[in-house]
Amino acid sequence: MTATALEILKTVYGYDAFRGPQAHIVEHVIAGNNAFVLMPTGGGKSLCYQIPAIVRPGMGLVVSPLLALMADQVTALRQAGVRAAALNSDLSPDERRTLWRDIRAGALDLLYVAPETLLRPDVLELLDGVKLSLIAIDEAHCLSQWGHDFRPSYRQLDAVVARFAGTPRMALTATADEPTRVEILSHLTIADTDAFIAGFDRPNIRYAIEVKDNPRAQLREFLKRYEGESGIVYCLSKRRTEETAAWLQGLGYDALAYHAGMDKAAREANQMRFQHGEAVIMVATVAFGMGIDKPDVRFVAHIDLPGSIEAYYQETGRAGRDGLPSDTLMLYGYEDIALRSRFIEESEAPDQRKRMERQKLDALLGLAETAGCRRQVLLSYFGDHCEPCGNCDTCAEPPKLFEGAIAAQKALSCIYRTGERFGQAYIVDVLLGVENERIAQLGHDRISTFGIGTEHDNRTWRAILRQLIALRLVDVDLTGHGGLSIAPGGRDFLRDKPTLMLRVPAPPRAKRGKVARSAAQSAVTDADHDLFQALRRKRTDIARQQNVPPYVIFHDKTLIELAAARPGSRAEMANVPGVGEAKLDRYGPAFLAVIAEHA
Template identity: 90%
Template sequence: MNSAALEILKTVYGYDAFRGPQARIVEHVIAGNNAFVLMPTGGGKSLCYQIPAIVRPGMGLVVSPLLALMADQVTALRQAGVKAAALNSDLELDQRRALWRDIRSGALDLLYVAPETLARPDVLELLESLQLSLIAIDEAHCLSQWGHDFRPSYRQLDAVVARFSGVPRMALTATADEPTREEILAHLDIDEADAFIAGFDRPNIRYAIEEKDNPRAQLKEFLKRYEGESGIVYCLSKRRTEEIASWLQGLGYDALAYHAGMDKAAREANQMRFQHGEAVIMVATVAFGMGIDKPDVRFVAHVDLPGSIEAYYQETGRAGRDGLPSDTLMLYGSEDVALRSRFIEESEAPDQRKRMERQKLDALLGLAETARCRRQVLLSYFGDHCEPCGNCDTCTEPPKLFDGAIAAQKALSCIYRTGERFGQAYVVDVLLGAENDRIAQFGHDKISTFGIGKEHDNRTWRAILRQLIALRFIEVDLAGHGGLSIAPAGRDFLREKPPLMLRLPSPPRARRGKVARSNTQSAIPEADNDLFQALRRKRTEIARLQNVPPYVIFHDKTLIELAAARPSSRGEMAGVPGVGEAKLDRYGPAFLSVIAEFG
């Protein structure tokens, strides 16, 4: 292994050894080779380009999609003693001139730039006059039209590749299925032999998916375990985002809203509060989160169905970047399925794209309805695999299955006999034989399917209908007030009557046994907790004085290590993972003083 790389790993980042494929990637790029790096969030992708950029002669150029992400990365690097900066449109003229002076003088190890900025002819011309150590394209899935977060500005990077053909180039992402990977390699002209696929598993994250029953009550129950912790709640619409944020504020949470319809200054202020806070909940649409570096996000909840497995994987992946136990919850119902289907059908995308989006939605519904280990289904989508994980809801609370063929026939027949125009609640009432004026008005208390479903309760019938929608046996006319009709696959089922296993609905979370806490506290021995909290307070105090996020001082994981090791000298503290030389010089005395108070 390259000795300079190992030295930087220890002195700058505070680690004695690389993890997983990091060493191979770093050595590969230092030697001047290109690389495609697919590594799960929290797996250490950044080190794979940061260390080669420091070791190789010249300045490393990093393409990043968001100004906030660039600022976050630059702040963390500077804290570690690395000379880094970001070139973006927010810079004043004098700041831009000063930055270019630093760039020309060779004072920078790493320069972060947005793809739109990099595409400008004047910027490209100036960069061509410099020696670049490498070009790293972060969040590279944005380049693919098949990816879940395609950004046209990333396609302009093709020209950059051609212009700097002699500079090693890297493409890095945590989220890319096979078509997306192939497109990234083709566009950036990276050989398949230069691809490093590190797998997708995030074993510290617990996955749970529930059918919507009472979304606010379900979310409230979920959040009880996270007092004093940061997390993200994803919503589908701007209005729902604001409503949930306001509701959480009323419950006493420090909750903020974030969506594309907000004023830019308000969005940025909320993002800064989230990054700088240690007990802040961000309620957001998908406009928030790509590349968020905050390592202590302890939970991610979806109160609406995300757009695809890729989106779900990336959004849940914002939890537990520090490797500590973290939790996820996704709620969904038949309305979500119908709404997502409507988005696809009403889009102006070409038919090929629509077919791909339908397949992605089907895969996500398969994950939601599976009785298998969630992690196995999730990883298999990306071509990865694992044994049953024991850390998802289907492993810890296996769902009960039943022969649902007769129930499906009854439901489909009831939809047919009521005219294929009524919504879910009405169909369930007819199946249960409910006596109400509306059913009597339409004469549906006289049809053969009235009352034929009394073997199941209302909640079970809703679960059955939801699964039949997921199987595309039933279509939902969202524009027509949610009326249900029988899809071609449903008519085939009625004609052929094959076996069909369905899930019984899980009991509501609040009625189950106590769920073990899955937060920072679960990773700390009781004997170390008081010291950990004291170290956390000191970190917050220092971060506020510097106006930086607490995690750029030290991650929670490093504080846990400090609380366990209880170093009494600079030399002992230097041996704690995550403590590099610059941070030891800057913060060692303050943290050693806190530790000394605990004997």
């Protein structure tokens, strides 16, 4: 590792040592090599291209998919004393001319640009005369047709690679399964020997998945631990997004809505409030979030089933980017499975794509229904592994299992004898022997499966049917009516009658009495709590004066370290992780004064 890279890590970013494979990657790229970097969110991917761009001669060119993400990165870099800028459509003609003058004069370390802007012929021609230190393609999974955030403009970046063939190129992502990784390497002609796979584990994130009984009540209970903290609530539809945000506002939360159907100015204003706030909840569709760099998101909740494990991993990964403990909650039910299945079948995608999407949905349902460690299932999907984590709901409270072969045979037989066209609720009523007008009218009170399932209650039968769907023993009618039919695997099951272990549904969670502090809040000791809050207030004041997000001043993690170390001088403060020279010069006196007041 070059002394220059370590010096930059300390003086610019305020850290004494690299983490994990960062040092190897930085050294590899400084030497002029290409690199594919797969590293979990919060693992420090940005440093892997930022430091080589500063060390190597020329300007680093960073391809990024979103204007908001570029602006966030540039603001944070400038706070740290790095010469960075973004080239985008929001610049005025005068700003654009000034920026190009700086680029030609070699006055920038890093230039961020969207792929659509970069691919314009005039931009490429102007860059021909610029010395480039490297080309970094962030969120590189966007170029894969199998990636969940496919962007057609990313596919055209091979033209840029060819045009600047002698410039080291990097592709970076936190979310790429094996097919996606292979496609990225092939498309950007990066060798396997230049690939750095740092794993997918986010040990600070706690995963929890619950059956959707009463989503508002479940969400309200979940949020009780997060007073004064920021988070994201994901919904499937625009309508659900707006209704949930309004409901949370009625409960006293500072909640905002975000979806693709909103006016652009309103979306941008809400995103700005979320980025700059310290206790804001964003209620959003998947239109929100890719590349969100806010490190102090303490929770992510899904009140509808996400589209795939990749989407779930990336969306939950927006929590706890600062490494502090954070929580996730996913709610799902039978209706979610039917709706997601219908989305796949009604899409205009080719059959190969539909098959892939069905496999992705099956994998997600396997994660939702597993009786084992959720983290193990999640990581195995990406080809990674871990020991049982102890930091997910199934590790904390292992679900009970029962031999469910007889129950499955009864359910499948009931589906068959009612004509394979009725939904979950009707099948359960027949199994329980419920006497009502519809069942009597259709004559299903006279079939052999009427009332044969009274050993289980309604809640258990719904859980059994949901697991049979997840196991592909039962299919859901995709015309919108939600009728159940026996899948080919179900017919094989009825013929072979193998052992089948199923989960016993967990009882509904009782309302919490005394609300515990969140895990992140518990990272601050009682003795340091008042000082930590005072440091946060000072940070907020400074951020408002500069109109920047508070976390670009200092992360919560740095404030926790300051509160614990209580430095009394500039030299002592320089030893706190996350305090680089530029920030020490700019903010040291103000924060040292707050610490002195609490001595």
